[in-house]
Amino acid sequence: MTLRLGIDVGGTNTDGVLLDNNMNVVHSLKTPTTADVETGIYNTIDQLVTNAHVNVGDIEFAMLGTTQCTNAIVERKNLNKVAVIRIGAPAGTAIKPLAGVPEDLKAILGNYTYMVEGGHEFNGDEMSPLNERKIHSIAEEIKGDVDSVAVTSIFSPVSKHHETRTGEILKEILGDDTSVSLSSEVGSIGLLERENATILNASIINVAQKTAEGFEKALKAKDINAKVFFCQNDGTLMSKDYTLKYPILTVACGPTNSLRGASFLSDNKDAIIVDVGGTTTDIGVLTKGFPRQSSIAVELGGVRTNFRMPDISSIGLGGGTIIHLEGDQFKVGPDSVGHRIQEEALVFGGATLTATDVAVALGKVTLGNPDNVKHLDKGRLTAIYQHMVEMVEESIDRIKTSANDMPVALVGGGSILFPDNLKGASEVYKPENGDVANAIGSAISQISGEIEKIYALSQENREEILNKAKKLAISETIKAGADSKKVEIVDIESVPLAYLPGDATRVKIKAAGDLAITRK
Template sequence: MSFYRIGVDVGGTNTDAAILDVQAAHEPTRGVLASHKALTTPDITSGIEAAIVAVLQASKVDRSRILSVAIGTTHFINALIEADARRLDRVAVVRLCGPFTRQMPPFTGFPAEIHRVLDGGAYYLDGGLEVDGRPIAPLDEAQVRQTARAIVASGVRVVALVGVFSPLDHQAMCEEKGKAILQDEAPELAVVCSKHIGPTGFLERENATILNAAILRTGHSVKDGFQRAMERLRLTCPLYLCQNDGTLIDADTAADFPIKTFASGPSNSMSGAAFLAGLDKKYAQTLPVLGRGADSTGKVGRVFDRASLDMSSVGGREEDGEETDEEGEKREEKKGEQLEPQILVVDIGGTTTDVCALLPSGFPRQAPGFVDVAGVRTAFSIPEVVSIGLGGGSKVEVASSCRPDAAAGAVSVGPSSVGHEFVARSRIFGGPTLTATDIVVADGSVQLGDASLVGDIPPETRQAARNEMNRLLETVIDKMKVSTAPVHVLLVGGGSILAAGDIKGVDECIKPPHQGAANAVGAAIGKICGEVDTVEILGGRDEKAVISAACERAIEEAIAKGAAPDDVQIVEVNKMPLQYMSQVTIRIQIRAVGRPAIPIEYPFSSSSSSSSSSSPSPSPSPSPLSLASESSSPSLPSSPSSAPSPPLSPLTPSSLLSPSRPSSPSPYHLQTHDDIKLDEQAEGSKTGVSNASHPTTTPSLGVDIANYRPDVRDGVWYPSDIDLEFISTGCAVLGTGGGGPTYYEYLKSLKALESHGKGRMRIISPASLKDDAVVCLGSWYGSPSVINEKLAAGHEIIDAINMVNQLQNIDRFDGVLADE
């Protein structure tokens, strides 16, 4: 008897849906019964419902046999990009930090418009941890209660609670305790704890927590809209949303942590492509078993051991030293062997082409460093994707129309696109605009629309456009290569018809079945993830035993979120020693994934349709919206399980925000504007600004760098914000920033420049100083992993310089020497 899963992916141009028979994955079609591509509507939810209806009608499956619906959407990030005040709330930031972190206050580095919309005040309280787990200062309950009253008095109802080293707080001493006190004093506050949002790295974790808190209301509104659509479709299975790393999160948890779902599109496409091409079978055969499985007796139990923790084989990394002689000899022996091909996924959509590399685990290669969300620096796990403006709707321009210096007959393809107006504007459908799809239809490669409408395109124009498309693809593919190994490309997406013939530098090009809906397939096959990111002081403990225990915790977390116990595997193990520590200290990052389990309560009953729209197992992360007790919120609507489901009705934009029975009691009742009752997803109701996410930390945008000159007069350089950006980048490239990144020092310099104005900060040559000039030196030392979490108060070096000068009876000095 078959079971089914539905996947939906919402893109800027198209909304894709696919339905899979999970027990037919071994067949050539990989179990894909039907797929559907529709234009994305301004009202996202109605477009999703229409796509699901189409695949249900095409597949004619028994709806009671559908195990889950998984949706990838960009709706949450859109509210941030547009700085739409109707969908965002002001956020009060409460730091548990003792005397530290003042040098860089909350919202540092935010784009000006988003800062203006979100800033709900900053509060510095006692609390926080040292890297070894000792409290910086005990949490002061009276101080926390006073802060709660002050926040309520300011009119703010959402709090981002951020404690120093809170991700290492396994005893719930800081943020959880602070949250409980805040909500006991002010039950109307919704509190988001940073430890549930991101890893160590104070500013990036705080930024992500602020953004998450700002879109909580929108997260719950969108989730409720999705669940109402499922009720209208008579689907009673669990509802999941796709996370940034390609794994799934239940809808209720996603509503509490919407920031984790903002960039799921590329991940869905990459994992879907690997699945359709059958690479998951290959990885299943070659990967070590690091998870739960069945032994020879059939009993399910733990089967991974410490010896099997080969990080290179599970997509991890180990940064603890140079290559040994034995390792070098083995590597030399393998030189003559045939290299394993590097797998690249090329997803050509309607507007852009995304290229990503696959790891041996079958998951996309993750982007290093940090990620900007709406111009705000955060630390999230997302695929490393290179995108170019080439898609099926890309505009094709000929000769001088593409650029003034173009040669006669030259052809330009993209980056501008007709987007969701493809049917109305492309020539094969009677429109006025020549697109990339028109070109491939004109040369007979595909049959689409009316080919007679593009029969007048000259052969030389068609060939020139074809050459330009291939050039763009070859260039972006070359950027993603990491070795000289053969390159195998998985070509997917609705615009994959643009790729014809051989692509230079590609050894094999594969178009898997149903490749046009790879993104929706990726959503349908998404797995559930358990993650551990911790800093451990070994203190005589065996390192492998510590890593093994962390793997156990990751597996348990995945199972608690709803993963099938017999399918969970470790897919990533990262280990990084921390320098300058008195004891051996390592940071361990573990990821375990497994397919969603079939809920025990299957088949799903209509009486539990709403409650079943979340994971069958509770998430270990508490909801940021939960209050101290239900009795403190008498306004909550009752939601008895025996209440009948509302009658099915057509989906309209205004219905998305109308009151409905929530999937579970939610105490999130922030005061809203009257116009919130309108369709906040419709294009016409947006109140944001077009350049809201223009980053303040990249002032060189729009500057003619080739002709830019710094302000140097009489041997003195008066740096501008552009100069500071260039200095920061140069120091990072040359490695003169010591062991840590230059970003934090760059932010401090920008703040100083803004506070004192251009001219007060000066850079001079030592040769220009007088012989009796006094120059001071102040310096930090220690592990960057610690300094970047326990931020400075801002006066430490200044106090040290002043004290030395006082001891030396120096009342003035002429400059400060940078130590690196």
């Protein structure tokens, strides 16, 4: 028997699940997230294996979804010192690198910025030759002072030659201890946003390294010799090496895992997913079983970027959300007791009124000791609860693209707080094991491959070019670890770039496939 182990580390709980060959849940559970993360992961794995009575030798795949990289950017913790090199002088010097980046983040990154001659036109023609001598000089200057380098060249998604050559020179002088991030491999068209995404990617390499090593140590401590994968924010997996190169792709993988898990559990490939956690409620849309991607530039930690992100709406409402009473008025959140809910919520003997207490007092759910909330005014609690439900209904309405009702799946540990009927929902699903949908989402994930290029796409050569691009995407997917017989194209996007001459079209193709199983 082949088993899959899925772990998702959230701000409140670390969820774990074991799935068998047929993707049936063998066992699932939640443990509190710990400050050092590794301990929480170990506790979850230890309890899973012990309670499920499985042979650890049967676990072939282990998948981790984590918020550590997101938190590092938002909280400004444990970030790398980053040197920023922009290739595009003299044309691309009007706005300096790190423009629009918050001052506190600039100070942490180190403010090492350089502009070098080079770059390309949209059609791949060289704007000016790459100044390799200056790259050598910069490398010598920053040696020993920075942990990472972010390299961005004008129109590198069209021609990445100058970025690649710069990377080779930097590696030659700085060695393998200094990581190099190339913008052509991180962001999309749009120089400043792509540059920012690359800088953030370079800033969280060490955080990703520590998280990956912590996961591997936790597995090793239980003698689990599995192939390790990490979840990325499009609902698919990547290898450890890929994760350490592009840790930015783990950002928002938690909500994505919940969407994918909810799709699997409710057998719905086109639906709205409402994931209610301890601190926030995340609402997203599934299209053909994968999260709808955001079509606008995304802000992360106050930095405007354009790397791939799921279209997720988050509100400050969860099981641990604090209810503030102010005279006859009340305020729901957005602050939460988080992983301290079992110490601080009224029903667990604490002194803080939370969203969970409101639901328990009104008989919506049975948790803790209901006697602890008997004294609360039912009329007031009803108004609070109605407001909580309206917050979710408004978010569902905002994320829809039409006025028609859609199926809604309620998942996450806090989903038990909400009713079986919601405005805007044609049907509300509360699937079994929905409280660990995020861990299930990580365990069922497929491997993917993606290519994004600009082509001169005319009516005559359109089919030929698209077929070539599809083969490239499939090849990337197989290379990443997918079963060559089970890979398919899941998304094709071709957008004419009207502001560029020559029938220029941005082509983005993504393929996904099941993991190649080697054990019997």
